[in-house]
Amino acid sequence: MNGGPSGFHNATVTKAFVLAFALFTVFVGIQDRSSTLGLSYQDVFRKFNLWRLLTSGFAFSSTPELMFGLYLLYYFRVFERQIGSNKYSVFIWFSMIVSLLYEVLLLFLVKDPSKVLASGPYGLIFSSFVPFFFDIPVSTRFRIFGIHFSDKSFIYLAGLQLLLSSWKRSILPGLGGILAGFLYRMNLFGIRRMKFPEFVTSFFSRLPWPSAGGSSPTASSGNIIANMPSYTGRPVEGNVPSVPLTSSMEPPEDSIATLVSMGFDRHAARQALMGARNDINVATNILLEAQGH
Structure with missing residues (x-):
């Protein structure tokens, strides 16, 4: 963990x-x-x-x-x-x-x-x-x-x-x-x-804080998964729904790690990201839909 x-x-x-x-x-x-x-x-x-x-x-x-x-x-x-x-x-x-x-x-x-x-x-x-x-x-x-x-x-x-x-x-x-x-x-x-307006939380990403290892200066401070359901803590079992792998680019390791930290299986997270053109929001929705089946 x-x-x-x-x-x-x-x-x-x-x-x-x-x-x-x-x-x-x-x-x-x-x-x-x-x-x-x-x-x-x-x-x-x-x-x-x-x-x-x-x-x-x-x-x-x-x-x-x-x-x-x-x-x-x-x-x-x-x-x-x-x-x-x-x-x-x-x-x-x-x-x-x-x-x-x-x-x-x-x-x-x-x-x-x-x-x-x-x-x-x-x-x-x-x-x-x-x-x-x-x-x-x-x-x-x-x-x-x-x-x-x-x-x-x-x-x-x-x-x-x-x-x-x-x-x-x-x-x-x-x-x-x-x-x-x-x-x-x-x-x-x-x-x-409830949630704070976007401009309030985006303010933090613009502050000149000292950079920390692994921190991305271009990372969005808004919702990664803006309206996703509450996290259930259960890893995805089996394969994600069949989606066309429209991106041949290997998903970024930090995106895979973010999904894994939410409890999703690493292989399923990689597949979802490839099917979502490395869009972490879309990939999360794919994984959550698989979790509901």
Whole structure:
């Protein structure tokens, strides 16, 4: 199992947020303000510190949290490739807002001035574990000292490490993220049909971010699969529908890898791309139609 092509190919929104979280964490660390970012009852309900509400979810309070958090965010870029940048942007903001409301409600109910929640994008990270659990298939299984593992186990272990990094301070925001993930999956208020306008997400592709290995500067930041059904996590079995192989050009490896990262069989992905003249949107529709038969 992998997150698809290396770098941020077809994941420009994820790239923007990962860099923003990293830079903001470094900035507040230099200012020696990392320990003051977490939400507390004192800040929210007595000082009415709105600045803290807006910034608490954008910076981690320690280097280990930053490392595990950015690793998970980088891996979860696979979801942007699956549903497209426009819909994934809605998922990001929905997760962060719901988890923030959960934290505020929790502080109000507990009313403990000494309780400070961990800062950082816990809502976004742990909401992503919901589609990761339900939609990403296991590709390999193995045993270590008699204990069964899968290739997904390493992502779960990284998430567990982050969740327990500050004990209750990090567990509670993490649970808020899981709640947000389930609400999104339940399609609360029809949230899964919503998407940002094209010009909003295309803005990220025009930003002069430093290039990462495997990232394509010409990759579209819009929906790769603009209106495709929800990812089912099941690889295509058998052959794709009979289509004329109108392109003799070998499909690009990154296009094949993108389809494979969605759970499709590599050979079927290659056939579909050749029949679709290497158009990844058309190839995806061919594979999804084959999956429905």
